[in-house]
Structures are given as C-alpha cells and as structure tokens.
Amino acid sequence: MYGLINKAVEGLVRSKFGDATWDRIRTRAGLPDEPFIGMEQYPDKTTYDLVGAASAELGAPAAAILEEFGLYWVRYTAEAGYGELMKSAGRTLPEFLRNLDQLHTRVKLSFPHLAPPSFAVSDESSSSLVLRYYSDRPGLAPLVVGLLRGLGDRFNVDVTARFERVEGDRPHDRFVVEWSPRA
Ligand code: HEM
Known part of the structure; x- marks a missing residue:
C-alpha cells in the first residue's frame, strides 16, 4: 500500500x-x-x-488497532490535503458511502498504482443500509468499522456497524450500518 x-x-x-x-x-x-x-x-x-x-x-487486539486507525484516517485525510476530495464525496453518510468507489477512482489520479477496495450499498432506509466491502486484502473489516465511525463523526451521527463474512463467488464482508443524529 x-x-x-x-x-x-x-x-x-x-x-x-x-x-x-x-x-x-x-x-x-x-x-x-x-x-x-x-x-x-x-x-x-x-x-x-x-x-x-x-x-x-x-x-x-489487532482488530482494535485497525478500528482506531480507521477512525483516525477520516480526520487525517481531511487534514492532509484531501479535504476537497472528501467534501466532493457527499454531504450525508449514505451519500458518501454510495460514492466510495468514485472517491478512490479520484484518489487513483494521484496514486496511479492504487489497488483500492470496492463497496456496494443496498437495502437503504432513512437510518440504515447494507454496505458490502470487497477487497483482496484479508482481515481488514475492523478497519472499515473504524472508518464508518469516523464518517459518523464527520456527519455528526452515531454509527453502529456489524459485519459478517459472505463466502461464495465473490467473497466479501457484509455490514449492517445504522445511524442516528447526535444530540
Ligand atoms: C480522501 C480520502 C481517502 C484517500 C486519499 C484514500 C486513499 C487510500 C489509499 C492510498 C489506500 C491504500 C491502497 C493502496 O495503496 O493500494 C486506501 C485503502 C483503503 N481505503 Fe481509502 N482513501 C480515502 C478514503 C477512504 C474512506 C472514507 C474509506 C471508507 C470506507 C476508505 C476505505 C479504504 C479501505 C478499507 C482500504 C484498505 C485497502 C483494502 O481494503 O484493500 N478510504 N485508501
């Protein structure tokens, strides 16, 4: 990476x-x-x-380190010269999550050999959605949990995310993401 x-x-x-x-x-x-x-x-x-x-x-545990890093990454990128890029990805959590692949496609303009993950959103309600995370790299689902919590901070919502592994043709981690406005 x-x-x-x-x-x-x-x-x-x-x-x-x-x-x-x-x-x-x-x-x-x-x-x-x-x-x-x-x-x-x-x-x-x-x-x-x-x-x-x-x-x-x-x-x-490594999972706790990854989660903490995910939380940090959202703030770090916004402050390390990628603030505009982050802004362009969306103004709400669900909008941002729908645009994740497009975000990494833009990142690829500066990092041509980027091997980014891929995400797909489905089952949207006003306070939840399903996010599928596809990556060739093993064991990074806890990182995504932290990233989701970091995005919660960014959009001022409390986020809970649970995930399960889905095997099959295209193995991935399936997250149920729920959020509520912060008081
Ligand atoms: C402007 C903000 C961002 C930048 C500059 C960025 C950049 C990167 C870079 C450089 C990598 C390493 C991949 C490689 O070198 O091949 C990466 C990986 C990754 N990114 Fe982003 N990213 C950003 C935002 C996000 C956000 C908001 C998420 C939220 C889900 C995310 C999810 C991931 C994950 C999970 C990986 C781990 C690699 C994998 O799963 O295979 N990124 N990103």
Missing part, C-alpha cells in the same frame, strides 16, 4: 502514545528509522507488520 497509509499509522501512534512508543513499534516491525514517503508503494506486509507490532506493544 502507498506510504500515505503507513505515515498515518505513524501519526496516530506518535500523537496518542508518543515518540518512544512509535520507535518500539517500528523496531518490532523490523522497519528502519526512515520516514515513510506518501507517494511511494510499500509491500502490504509493511502495514500488516506495523499493525501486528502495535498490537503487541500496546497489548490490544
């Missing part, structure tokens, strides 16, 4: 746990003391190793 992702993981750890914790996590992941370059591609293993090392150092 592009270095932008690893940079954001680093930003999250440094801001929440400090520089010394970041150094321990980076070392445990076997990575050199060098800055990540946002526009450069890194093996997916680098990101998975970082999540594994953070999980071990912080004593939290």
